[in-house]
Amino acid sequence: MRAIRQTTRAASAAWQRMASDLAPVPMSAAAARASSGLSLLRADDAASVDAELMSSPGFSVDQLMELAGLAVATAVHKEFEGLAAERGGCLRVLVLCGPGNNGGDGLVAARHLAHFGHKPAVVYPRMGSSDEAKRLFGNLLRQLEDLDVPVVRDATPYSADVIRSSADVVVDALFGFSFKPPAREPFASLLAAVAEAASPAEADGECVRLASVDVPSGWEVNDGPQEGSPALSPHCVVSLTAPKPFARRLGAATAHWLGGRFVPPSLARRFGVEGYAALYPAAEQVVRLDPAAMPW
Ligand SMILES: NC(=O)C1=CN([C@@H]2O[C@H](COP(=O)(O)OP(=O)(O)OC[C@H]3O[C@@H](n4cnc5c(N)ncnc54)[C@H](OP(=O)(O)O)[C@@H]3O)[C@@H](O)[C@H]2O)[C@@H](O)CC1
């Protein structure tokens, strides 16, 4: 009898061990995001994806920038279609371009916005000084000149009032995933002016609409707005390749678009971002993300 009880106890313990092995283990939030392929791309991983695209699939920076800038222009056009209709179909778009590739995306976007029938103007205070930067950005500037898009190199006249009176929409292409806060001049003053111009003016509640390319400039890529520096509140963000972790800090009122539909699945999988490809409808180059459907 005692032997039977011992055998029964041993069997029950073995069963409990087996049952606990089979029970679903609660997933960490990060593991859940990775398994859905909808991870957020931290700044250093975004730089790695960029570098790998240019080494292993052999993309040139011109190719990627062209697709990124076209996605930005398309998202801006779609997001502000209602406003454009109120303005007779043509928006005055002030495109603020920084010294790196985020600024290059802005130069490309300005060209496509002109082709879409809008009226872009570019502020481009500082261009990279390497031979490669001079070639790449020099070509983009010449292409804008051919379309009679004005390019201003001095940012100092751009106060909040000047921005409000000269633009319906501001495209913020000042800094992307390589930004390290705090912003230095002349960008710090320009950011303060844009932040003010994009907040409803007390007098009439009118403000320019602000679209940020990849990252709202001045925000830390992984952590979001920084205390003590002017924080942009964009109406719309166009993430490229995959959203970065700052996306958790976007308010519900901010439209979030995704573009940069060029990452091969094998590379995307290695960074847990392969799920974004399925969100694009048919041949669209951009998709408006539904925050409720994102695991972050
Ligand atoms: N695969 C993709 O997704 C693709 C991404 N693309 C785009 O590239 C973007 C990343 O471009 P990126 O690496 O050139 O860097 P970006 O953020 O433009 O800025 C670097 C510049 O800013 C400067 N700078 C930094 N901090 C500063 C400060 N506090 N105050 C003042 N200046 C400061 C820095 O100067 P430095 O500090 O080095 O002197 C340097 O000159 C990415 O977000 C996306 O938009 C597409 O074009 C192609 C495909």
Ligand SMILES: [K+]
């Ligand atoms: K930006």
